[in-house]
Amino acid sequence: MVKTCSLEDIDINYRQMYVDLNNKNEEFETILATLKGKDELSTKNLVSIDDLTIEDIKLIFRIAWPFKAEFIERDMKKIPLLKGKTVINFFFETSTRTKLSFELAGKHLSADMVNLSGSGSSMSKKGETLNDTVRTLNAMHADMMILRHSQAGTPMMIADHLTGPVISAGDGWHEHPTQGLLDAFTICENLKTCKGRTVCIVGDILHSRVAGSLIRILKKMNATVRLCGPPTMIPKYADEVFGVEVFDDIEKGIKDVDVIYSLRVQTERAAAGFIPTIREYSKNYGINLDRINLAKDNVIIMHPGPVIRGTDLGNGVMEHPRCVVEDQVTNGFCIRMALLYLMVKGNPGCWKDHQGKSDEKIKLAKKKIEKKLKEVSR
Secondary structure (H helix, E strand, O other): OOOOOOOOOOOHHHHHHHHHHHHOOOOHHHHHHHHHOOOOOOOOOEOOHHHOOHHHHHHHHHHHHHHHHOHHHOOOOOOHHHOOOEEEEEEOOOOOHHHHHHHHHHHHOOOEEEEEEOOOOHHHHHOOOHHHHHHHHHHOOOOEEEEEEOOOOHHHHHHOOOOOOEEEEEEOOOEOHHHHHHHHHHHHHHHOOOOOOEEEEEOOOOOOHHHHHHHHHHHHOOOEEEEEOOHHHOOOOHHHHHOOEEEOOHHHHOOOOOEEEEOOOOHHHOHHHHOOOHHHHHHHHOEOHHHHOOOOOOOEEEOOOOOOEOOOEOOOOOOOOOEOHHHHHHHHHHHHHHHHHHHHOOOHHHHEOOOOOEOHHHHHHHHHHHHHHHHHHO
């Protein structure tokens, strides 16, 4: 039986199209191509949610849905959509969910996935700069790079040295755009839409790249955003810059909300120094079963992971019927397959910037390649 799509941010015509195509037993590749049509992403790279228009987000959701509804439940999870393409996973920080989901996404689409770490490159012991390392990788003509780095702005910087697209898998305190996409998709899947929903993000907002992307995408999708946490962990002027509501009282912050989004204290970024003790933080801002009752009856509880039980989420919260943390992981996998499909598979849109102008560096690179080919043919 075909799963019905309830995401209102996917146009009803596309939802019906998906059902009709399934009823005709069309091949999965045909379903994706038909749902995509001639639509393209407006950006070459994804280093920030700001790179995406609302139409881009809807297109990503439209392509992610068939992966969620059908593909991941197959016995044979392998299709040749990206056969012959090479994707580099370049991670300078540890990761479980993000790295594995990108790797599995690429492998399920038949791309050749290459994993590289900062400690395993020439940078760690031979003194090579990141820019030169990236230029070297670019000379090998990889089709995409996925980068996680501890310094904010690094994905944007290396995008200038790559011919192919770059996806940020998180950079410092800045952003984690694919996490923002999967979170918005999860909200839409459970509550039909983000529009008009009230989302309270609780915890270490200051050091969280997850919050950086989540706030941006929720505002794009017309949700009401609340930030709640110790005053030392709330960015200054967040209410003015992002148009959000700020609370330091957890009970007031989560009162009557549609979504409670708990964040981990970023101890690896010295965040523990911004609060008296972890125990006090947990007492004042940890999400427990009693606090969940302050929100709406159909509230969903979210967390980007890894969850620190007893600190971020209290006993029994992960097992609560309205907790969708594991759904977030599944949806992240589907969102990343959709992105790889849209950004790697020869999509003309990924070679344009926001104004639709051609990327001059790509033109120059192509001219150089053509020139070398002519020289070789002589």
